[in-house]
Amino acid sequence: MALETGGIPPLQLTALDDITARYETIRATFRSGRTRDVEYRKQQIRRLYWGLVDNAELIELALHKDMGKSRFEANVSEIDWCKQECLDAVENLDEWTRDEPVRHMPLQFLPMKPRIRNEPLGAILNIGAYNFPFQLNVSALVGAIAAGNTFMLKPSETSPHSAVVLGKIFDEALDPESYVCVQGAVDETRHILEHKFDKIVFTGGRRTGTIIAKKAAETLTPVLLELGGQNPAFVTRHGDLGIAARRLLWQKCLNAGQVCVSHNYALVERCVVNRFVDEVKKQYAEFMPQGARSSPDYARIVNRGHYDRLKKMLDNTKGKIVMGGSMDEADFFIEPTVVLVDDVGDSMVAEESFGPIWSIMPFDTLDEAIDIANRVDPTPLALFSFVFSRVTSGGATMNDGFFHSMLNPTPLGGVGTSGTGNYHGYYSFKAFSHQRSIAKVPSWADKLLRVRYMPYSFSELRRHRRMVEKKPNFDRNGKLVKGLKYWLAVLLSLGAKSATGFVFRVGVVVALAVALGLKRRSFGV
Ligand SMILES: NC(=O)c1ccc[n+]([C@@H]2O[C@H](COP(=O)([O-])OP(=O)(O)OC[C@H]3O[C@@H](n4cnc5c(N)ncnc54)[C@H](O)[C@@H]3O)[C@@H](O)[C@H]2O)c1
Numbered sequence: 068m069a070l071e072t073g074g075i076p077p078l079q080l081t082a083l084d085d086i087t088a089r090y091e092t093i094r095a096t097f098r099s100g101r102t103r104d105v106e107y108r109k110q111q112i113r114r115l116y117w118g119l120v121d122n123a124e125l126i127e128l129a130l131h132k133d134m135g136k137s138r139f140e141a142n143v144s145e146i147d148w149c150k151q152e153c154l155d156a157v158e159n160l161d162e163w164t165r166d167e168p169v170r171h172m173p174l175q176f177l178p179m180k181p182r183i184r185n186e187p188l189g190a191i192l193n194i195g196a197y198n199f200p201f202q203l204n205v206s207a208l209v210g211a212i213a214a215g216n217t218f219m220l221k222p223s224e225t226s227p228h229s230a231v232v233l234g235k236i237f238d239e240a241l242d243p244e245s246y247v248c249v250q251g252a253v254d255e256t257r258h259i260l261e262h263k264f265d266k267i268v269f270t271g272g273r274r275t276g277t278i279i280a281k282k283a284a285e286t287l288t289p290v291l292l293e294l295g296g297q298n299p300a301f302v303t304r305h306g307d308l309g310i311a312a313r314r315l316l317w318q319k320c321l322n323a324g325q326v327c328v329s330h331n332y333a334l335v336e337r338c339v340v341n342r343f344v345d346e347v348k349k350q351y352a353e354f355m356p357q358g359a360r361s362s363p364d365y366a367r368i369v370n371r372g373h374y375d376r377l378k379k380m381l382d383n384t385k386g387k388i389v390m391g392g393s394m395d396e397a398d399f400f401i402e403p404t405v406v407l408v409d410d411v412g413d414s415m416v417a418e419e420s421f422g423p424i425w426s427i428m429p430f431d432t433l434d435e436a437i438d439i440a441n442r443v444d445p446t447p448l449a450l451f452s453f454v455f456s457r458v459t460s461g462g463a464t465m466n467d468g469f470f471h472s473m474l475n476p477t478p479l480g481g482v483g484t485s486g487t488g489n490y491h492g493y494y495s496f497k498a499f500s501h502q503r504s505i506a507k508v509p510s511w512a513d514k515l516l517r518v519r520y521m522p523y524s525f526s527e528l529r530r531h532r533r534m535v536e537k538k539p540n541f542d543r544n545g546k547l548v549k550g551l552k553y554w555l556a557v558l559l560s561l562g563a564k565s566a567t568g569f570v571f572r573v574g575v576v577v578a579l580a581v582a583l584g585l586k587r588r589s590f591g592v
């Protein structure tokens with residue numbers, strides 16, 4: 068295979084027969100039970116960790132070739148991220164794989180040891196997006212291994228160098244009979260989808276997500292869909308405009324805004340729009356004093372298709388460009404660009420940007436802003452504001468950009484049309500596990516279970532009910548009935564609604580008692 072400069076060979080699409088053969092292999096391995104062994108899982112994740120470390124320079128290079136991602140961003144948002152996922156999984160796997168108790172189990176069933184066992188699902192398929200090829204694909208991979216599954220990765224062909232390096236890491240670090248990386252574009256992906264998997268993870272656009280979900284539905288295969296959306300940011304006159312500008316601009320400069328959880332548009336209270344725009348410009352000058360074109364930190368748009376799409380959004384806007392606006396198709400450069408708009412139908416609001424261009428839409432009242440956000444996209448992937456309860460979203464951050472997604476252990480996932488399910492850390496383990504309910508019924512328990520057997524007897528049932536039946540603590544109007552049990556609970560908990568509250572109140576009572584005791588002593592009572 069001819070080597071390109073830098074040692075990354077060109078992407079070679081996997082032959083369809085080969086895809087089928089590899090599928091059969093991971094199916095057979097799963098059936099053999101090899102991937103269920105917890106020590107094996109840990110060992111594979113440890114090997115993956117070192118595969119990432121040993122290929123770190125190639126990862127940096129691949130990301131730079133694919134989209135001009137800076138070395139810094141390659142490290143913090145991809146390599147370090149993946150290493151952390153590996154370490155968290157290895158460190159916590161014993162705890163994650165332990166049987167879990169069933170919540171709120173009535174006392175009489177405890178001898179049956181009801182519990183939940185997290186069982187692997189089987190063979191997992193992951194179809195990846197191009198923008199964070201390591202972070203997104205490796206997070207899913209780690210979760211799938213941790214949960215005891217086999218795994219097939221189909222990285223995005225849109226980031227071909229990263230796809231090749233991912234394949235190399237698989238080859239070098241992982242058991243090839245359990246975890247495979249196949250390369251492909253649409254035809255290969257269609258072929259992969261002809262095979263029955265036990266769960267399909269898809270990260271990408273809503274249009275492709277719909278295709279994948281329909282195909283999966285044919286075989287009732289569960290899906291984890293990580294899609295996009297038009298994420299809103301809310302900026303009001305009560306906020307610190309300088310901080311809001313810096314934090315929002317950062318997430319549209321990171322990877323040149325090709326970040327699913329970055330904002331599409333900012334709803335800014337009308338009276339502070341001009342000041343906010345000035346702050347964004349000030350921050351831009353601080354981030355990139357010589358401009359984005361010559362900044363070593365600034366990435367490029369991944370390919371002509373995405374470049375043209377973004378250019379069209381800007382060409383079609385009726386708004387006013389208040390910052391940036393320059394572009395160069397020679398290297399798919401698009402400057403961080405802010406457009407002031409006044410119509411929710413504007414191309415800059417109505418379409419998903421997924422790039423360094425965003426719009427500012429002034430609003431007069433919070434109700435109006437919430438209404439706009441709900442009209443543009445009622446279920447975005449992310450949201451940045453303080454109006455959490457009236458606009459839903461996959462995740463949300465107050466006073467910052469996508470901070471909630473910057474934390475490895477937090478679940479990443481959408482809601483409604485921005486996705487189904489979530490993953491990362493422990494949540495990946497859960498996403499790739501089946502929660503199997505387990506009970507073990509001792510022989511002697513038949514005495515207690517007598518009531519269930521024929522011939523049925525209502526008198527036995529009545530006796531049984533007298534012993535175990537729960538009584539409602541509410542009346543026919545749904546109102547709480549404050550009976551003896553309620554007041555006893557209030558008394559014993561000192562009126563606290565939570566364990567922390569109870570501990571605090573006990574603390575206060577003890578402190579008062581001690582103070583009273585000291586006082587009595589000092590007065591010689
Ligand atoms: N929620 C998240 O975590 C997340 C992360 C990254 C990107 N995204 C979203 O992804 C989109 C951009 O990423 P993209 O351009 O890589 O997405 P995409 O939908 O174009 O492609 C994603 C994957 O689907 C495959 N694919 C494309 N067309 C297909 C078809 N017709 N049949 C089968 N497979 C097909 C591609 O080969 C690729 O692997 C944006 O909408 C963004 O918001 C979401």
Ligand SMILES: CC1=C(/C=C/C(C)=C/C=C/C(C)=C/C=C/C=C(C)/C=C/C=C(C)/C=C/C=C(\C)C=O)C(C)(C)CCC1
Pocket residue numbers: 143144198199325326327328472473474479
């Ligand atoms: C603040 C305190 C400290 C110092 C902390 C320091 C130095 C923090 C440095 C942080 C850096 C370099 C952060 C850069 C992070 C960038 C990240 C993680 C980017 C993530 C991108 C993501 C998640 C993209 C996702 C995309 C998706 C999902 C879809 O497209 C101490 C430690 C000194 C003291 C305490 C306080």
